[in-house]
Amino acid sequence: MTSAERRAALIEKLAGLPPERRAALLRSLVGAPRDPGGQEWPLSPGQERLWFLSRFDPGDTSYNTPWCMRLRGPLDVDALTAAFTRIVERHEVLRTRFRLRGDAPVQVVLPPGPVPLEKIALSGEADLDRELKEFVERPFDLENEPPLRAGLAEPGTDDAVVCIVLHHIVMDGWSLDVLLRELTECYAAGREGREPELPELPTQYPRFAVQERQRDHTQGLEHWTRRLAGAPTLDLPADHPRPDRWSGRGGREPLLLPPEEITPLEKVARKRRCTSFMALVAAYQATLSLASGQTDFCVGVPVAGRPRSELAPLIGYFGNTMVLRADLSGDPSFHELLDRVREATLAGMRHADVPFEHVLAALRVPRDISRPPLCQAMFNLHNLPKDDLLGTRMADLDREVYTVPPSHTKSEVSMDLWRGPEGLGGVFDYSSDLFAPATARRLLGGFAEVVRRAGADPDVPLSALSGTFASVPEVKGA
Incomplete structure (x- = not known):
């Protein structure tokens, strides 16, 4: 070495x-x-x-x-x-x-x-x-x-x-x-x-910070160690050999699905007593499963970590990562997968305050310096306040967001989405050490196809999507 x-x-x-x-x-x-x-x-x-x-x-x-x-x-x-x-x-x-x-x-x-x-x-x-x-x-x-x-x-x-x-x-x-x-x-x-x-x-x-260090997370840690014990690594087919050490170098591709493509999936979710977040996580898990051939892996989800109103006006690092373990065993239909995601999400939210660092320590996950620990994939559907962040005026000045092209990512693949009148928008960040831009666009295309097919026929088994997934075009984004 x-x-x-x-x-x-x-x-x-x-x-x-x-x-x-x-x-x-x-x-x-x-x-x-x-x-x-x-x-x-x-x-x-x-x-x-x-x-x-x-x-x-x-x-x-x-x-x-x-x-x-x-x-x-x-x-x-x-x-x-x-x-x-x-x-x-x-x-x-x-x-x-x-x-x-x-x-x-x-x-x-x-x-x-x-x-x-x-x-x-x-x-x-x-x-x-x-x-x-x-x-x-x-x-x-x-x-x-x-x-x-x-x-x-x-x-x-x-x-x-x-x-x-x-x-x-x-x-x-x-x-x-x-x-x-x-x-x-x-x-x-x-x-x-x-x-x-x-x-x-x-x-x-x-x-x-003082209060956080004094909290007892014993019960929550028991939940996470029970749920996450033995979770395997997600291994998506890569375009380049995996470097010996994780560098965080990344690229980004945009996504925009018009309302007519996302609304049917949202209706499926409501009929199943699920949120749009649950439906989109299920679609993301299905996409990763079809791409990797795995039915068991973890997806990390950021949570706000501000349970009390007194924390709302503060600047600070309150966020946490909640881990959702995907279960796509038995070739489920999208309806069945959605039920599993709903159960995992509701159970996880009851213990979402357990620091991710404590979960890693309790699980004693073997360290692998070539990849992020436990969660190689992340997912986020934004519902944070952003009116001030995206405001168009600053006193007498016109204001607009100026985007600096990202060069780092904290996970191998990460999907950040938001819902607006224009449809479902978002970005897909990926490790440029592992994946070419064309592969990232095909993964986005696969996600879009799962969203459309699940919205149209949620009882179709996921295996029926595999052939379609292999031939989907690249998504060009917004």
Whole structure:
């Protein structure tokens, strides 16, 4: 084994160790750094795993989460800078550093201070995507630098692109909506010379982390170990040899199914007392089964992790992963598969608060540094608040989302969907180390065909779809 392979193996092993074993191992590492002069708190279970991954692979940018927006009109840079400063002052997690104290990491909340708006220099419009990508993919030094940075590119007069990058250790999908809502209000208030109208925060993320570490998840862990014991790895046929180490390099393909293609499946779900989420998960599981030939594998589903209303206005890493084990044994009809998905989803939701990190530790899944643990496939149907995230105005400026082409994925395949008046939209992320773009488009085509066939005839056995699946065209997306 080469030195690089040994280092990669160490990263994965450390990330999967139970807390007490990690603590023992860390006693032999370097001592605590200088006194930061801030208040110290423990990390939440989810934060702790991300901290280990970051600590032992500082150059990894898989968990950098960007959001970019294009602003058209006369931008007030001072007001925008002040808005970022006000938000970081409000949310302790955004002025946190992550450091080692004795045997364990802690989050150190520093006093408020100004937040710089970095200038992203351009030599022309063609430069924009490249410069934004470099800004997004710059690694975070979580020990000494803020977990948030904001950059400003100005391709032309009254034309600006603001790029916000946060490390996943301090945010989730819900947090982005909170951030954009507060940024819009603080910027407008600065332009109008008034105080921003923001609700008082009932608590702060570090207090939530303390409460999370005190919770007893014994019953939930018993459920997950019973349900997930012995779950096999999902092995989709790949176009390229699997690298020795998972890199996270990825690609993306878009999807759009018009209303007439998704509505019949939604009606099937309602008649079966199922949600649209359950029906789409079942269609995704069927697609993966037909592509892989497997009837048993796991699909990870993000959950919001905000069970109390007091957590709704906070920025922080509350999200969790719920694991749904697919059961396609016995060549079920789509109706039968839907019933199985419904049962697994309802049972899982009763224990969805158990941290994914605890589930991994309890299962003692053998570590394989060439792939993500337990869930090689992810699925998400978005129902998070996003009105502020997708708003079209920011004070006197026109605003639109500016998409930076993704270059990383956290799983081998991942489907993110949303339902709107235009139909079912979404994106399909995939590991570019394993799959070619054409293969990703065929998988999307297979998913679309399953959705159509299941909506038209939910009693058809899944084996009847195999021939059709093999010949479906590539989906070109929206």
